[in-house]
Amino acid sequence: MKNKKIVVALGSVFLFLSCATNPFTGKQTLALVPNSQILPMAFQQYDQFLGENKVVKGTADAQMITRVGQKISKASERWLNANGYAGYLKDYKWEYNLVDDKTVNAWCMPGGKIVFYTGILPIADGETGVAAIMGHEVAHALANHGQQRMSASQIQQVAGVATTVAASGQNEQTQQIIGTAFGLGSQLGVMLPFSRSHETEADRIGLQLMAIAGYNPDEAAELWKRMKANSGGQAPAEFMSTHPSNDTRISNLTAWSPAAKAEARKFGVTSFK
Ligand SMILES: [Zn+2]
Secondary structure (H helix, E strand, C coil): CHHHHHHHHHHHHHHCCCEEECCCCCCEEECCCCHHHHHHHHHHHHHHHHHHCCEECCCHHHHHHHHHHHHHHHHHHHHHHHCCCCCCCCCCCCEEEEECCCCCCEEEECCCEEEEEHHHHHHHCCHHHHHHHHHHHHHHHHCCHHHHCCCHHHHHHHHHHHHHHCCCCCCHHHHHHHHHHHCCHHHHCCCCCCCHHHHHHHHHHHHHHHHHCCCCCHHHHHHHHHHHHCCCCCCCHHHCCECCEHHHHHHHHHHHHHHHHHHHHCCCCCCCC
């Protein structure tokens, strides 16, 4: 019994020693479960989600989600390569899907697995609005925010499953933890908000990604004005008004837009649609 406790304690120490650099801030962040273990679980859960939901195929909207997603992922890659993070996306398997669901939601799981819900399209109001949302969600994934909103005990549970059973045998509780941390929360009835600092970081990074992809970053503030007008309703925490307040977010996005355009110019992007 005593030995078992020691083993568990040692396991905890090792778990809490791993770090990763957030390429967008240069800051060290805890990466308690490495991507090589998290991504296969995320991919499996993504496929399961698609199997249980109505995926829209072949429509103009579905094609737009794919088109914007490809441009945002390309922008991510260009930015990372230019900033000394070549290879950062090597385990990513980008995928962009639209599901028929009136919830105002969109998310990107680690590894580039993206879902837009049809319910968010009226608020996106066109391709540039979709790009603003996509940039924000991809930024959460690139910065590994999902993992950082798991509690320590959730991390340990996921890590335990990851190391012992690999991707094939995750139990329902572990799946729920991963889903909640990475965006599927509304599907499971719980949704932890990202922290305020993570939201702000995702807004700033997302703005740069959309600009490098050729979309006008001025439109991000307009998107959040529409989100504010729609707040409440069918929106999960990620798109509700309070965190940070819509007004703070709108003024930040407005203030940061010129810097995002300047960043895009470094990549030869001079006009924005
Ligand atoms: Zn967010």
